[in-house]
């Protein structure tokens with residue numbers, strides 16, 4: 001008897017399939033706009049110098065590989081919370097606490113299990129579209145998953161439809177919001193939109209879960225935290241998932257945190273006791289290395305300044321690639337049609353290209369992007385912008 005007889009194969013992640021196809025492509029002019037990692041002008045995903053220096057120091061100073069606690073490194077938790085909520089945020093004294101997790105994904109999964117186990121009956125509402133892993137994480141935890149409109153078929157942000165839908169979400173449900181650099185679309189809410197969303201959240205007594213995976217990639221470390229800090233100031237309770245994968249370039253070190261804001265210190269400790277219990281069953285204690293790197297960078301003025309410089313260059317490079325592509329489309333009479341690419345934020349752009357156009361770009365020009373028309377802007381090559389613009393003009397013609 002085969003125990004595995006009935007096990008069916010699930011299709012692989014389509015983005016990873018795209019990577020394989022890209023690797024196999026022999027066209028020297030190929031362009032990878034698929035997978036969601038930052039790339040520099042050489043097409044590499046660099047280790048920031050601040051990270052390298054922190055690692056060198058850690059190598060010298062580390063004396064044990066024994067387990068760290070269930071909430072992770074307290075220094076990391078405090079410094080990351082300061083980065084997210086603002087250094088002088090009064091919540092930091094006793095109303096907010098971080099639990100270190102394996103990346104932002106770990107924070108989301110911890111959050112999903114916390115909602116399922118401690119807030120039974122609550123559904124979660126995701127933007128349409130959202131990062132596909134949001135869908136599967138909350139479904140895996142057994143939550144009822146709903147959607148609110150975000151970007152429509154016209155490839156434009158539809159705040160009115162979003163607000164209207166949230167107005168009908170059952171009282172008490174959880175609503176997941178992207179703090180900045182919305183994945184996959186790149187369309188972010190303006191401060192005035194955030195204030196309107198906050199009003200609906202208050203009126204419907206919703207619990208916001210803000211996914212903060214790209215702090216520093218949008219408009220800046222402080223600017224990108226606008227929504228998080230607004231909600232934290234105005235609401236008694238808030239869940240924030242923070243990732244250090246992109247902004248610290250620590251992808252494979254699996255570094256992140258779930259930050260909880262509670263109404264008072266006692267309740268925060270109740271919630272944190274549950275988080276430690278749930279995490280114990282998921283991964284026991286979190287991986288230490290990435291968090292130690294982040295803590296040593298944020299704790300050292302020189303390393304922190306160096307890291308902020310490097311983060312600023314990543315953000316500025318993305319912004320200049322966005323503008324560069326729109327400019328390169330101008331001679332083809334397409335700059336107006338694609339102006340949104342310059343207005344969007346973060347690594348991704350919903351270009352508005354159809355699945356057929358995406359397929360043609362791949363088949364005829366070796367340009368690889370996700371079927372939805374999502375392009376990783378950081379994968380653009382400033383030297384080959386005209387070539388890409390011509391290819392886009394051909395498939396749009």
Ligand code: PMP
Nearest residue numbers: 103104105131183211213243245
């Ligand atoms: N949320 C969003 C919206 C993301 O795009 C990502 C990474 N692609 C994550 C969370 C999780 O990031 P990680 O687990 O790599 O830290």
